[in-house]
Amino acid sequence: MPRFVVLSIACLSSLTLYAAEPHVLPLYPEGAIPNYRDVGEKEIRQRTNILRISKVQTPTLEVFLPDPAIATGDAVVICPGGGYAILAYEHEGTEIAQWWAQRGVAGLVLKYRLPTSEAQIEPQLSPLLDAQRALRLARHHAAAWNINPDRVGIMGFSAGGHLAATASVHTDVGDPGASDPVNLHSSRPDFSILVYPVISFTEPFRHRGSRRNLIGTDPSDDLVRHYSSELQATANTPPAILIHAQDDLSVPVENSFVYAEALRAHGIVPEIHVYSEGGHGFGLRPEPAAIQGWMQRCHSWLLNLPR
Numbered sequence: 001m002p003r004f005v006v007l008s009i010a011c012l013s014s015l016t017l018y019a020a021e022p023h024v025l026p027l028y029p030e031g032a033i034p035n036y037r038d039v040g041e042k043e044i045r046q047r048t049n050i051l052r053i054s055k056v057q058t059p060t061l062e063v064f065l066p067d068p069a070i071a072t073g074d075a076v077v078i079c080p081g082g083g084y085a086i087l088a089y090e091h092e093g094t095e096i097a098q099w100w101a102q103r104g105v106a107g108l109v110l111k112y113r114l115p116t117s118e119a120q121i122e123p124q125l126s127p128l129l130d131a132q133r134a135l136r137l138a139r140h141h142a143a144a145w146n147i148n149p150d151r152v153g154i155m156g157f158s159a160g161g162h163l164a165a166t167a168s169v170h171t172d173v174g175d176p177g178a179s180d181p182v183n184l185h186s187s188r189p190d191f192s193i194l195v196y197p198v199i200s201f202t203e204p205f206r207h208r209g210s211r212r213n214l215i216g217t218d219p220s221d222d223l224v225r226h227y228s229s230e231l232q233a234t235a236n237t238p239p240a241i242l243i244h245a246q247d248d249l250s251v252p253v254e255n256s257f258v259y260a261e262a263l264r265a266h267g268i269v270p271e272i273h274v275y276s277e278g279g280h281g282f283g284l285r286p287e288p289a290a291i292q293g294w295m296q297r298c299h300s301w302l303l304n305l306p307r
Helices: 090-102 125-140 159-169 208-215 221-226 254-265 294-303
Strands: 023-026 044-047 051-054 060-064 075-079 106-111 152-157 192-195 240-245 271-275
Touching: 060 090, 060 125, 075 090, 075 125, 075 159, 090 106, 106 125, 125 152, 125 159, 152 159, 159 192, 159 208, 192 294, 208 221, 240 254, 240 294, 254 271, 271 294
Parallel strands: 075 106, 075 152, 152 192, 192 240, 240 271
Antiparallel strands: 023 060, 044 051, 060 106
């Protein structure tokens, strides 16, 4: 495995009115959630050290807009992780969105449906449907939200990183004949930010829990390949920055390596930062010191993407 790695060791202000007052909107019109049946399940929220959400019934987008005076026009759809069993909704969602909004980037937190819910007809389809819808929705509201529709990207953590990568390699240009105006828009992210992502379901370093929860215990070879993003990348896949810790014992760093190599094989130059320490699930926590500054690196990368 090539080691084209940048080994990085990096050494809030109060929220704006806009970042402090997000609004939440459903992804779909009432009664029109695809791949869904009402079986009487209820969403579960549990708070210990972090907020965990499971059994999502109504997928939503929580929108954190920056002050117009500092808005860059960029927007990031954020997919929290949780092994496709729960969503680490604040830790890898709203806290990240607030950080982006403070710096002029619209942070859009996706509360996506999970395949472990019995309400999903074909369990593996719902997360991707929701991610694609969120990207379309951001473009649909671009004028109202002060967003450039050509600068809408996706960010994901762990299994949310798998979802973000999946949305980056399985895209469409929109349906020109759609009666729902949201579906006129493309689902292709303009960039992706993948943080300790699950990528491969084929390699020995795959994350078994995410694979099992998404595609089951005995999936077909075609299904495994379909959800292994390193095998699905093309020249149309958006540019990516990848963040990982070398000592991640949950999702091995090789996941980031294989995706970066797949992008390079198609002429896309990724940026990858591998930190000496950090483990898994570090989010914005300040320790260990080795991981400090990773979000600033993502911000610099985004600012320098060609417009």
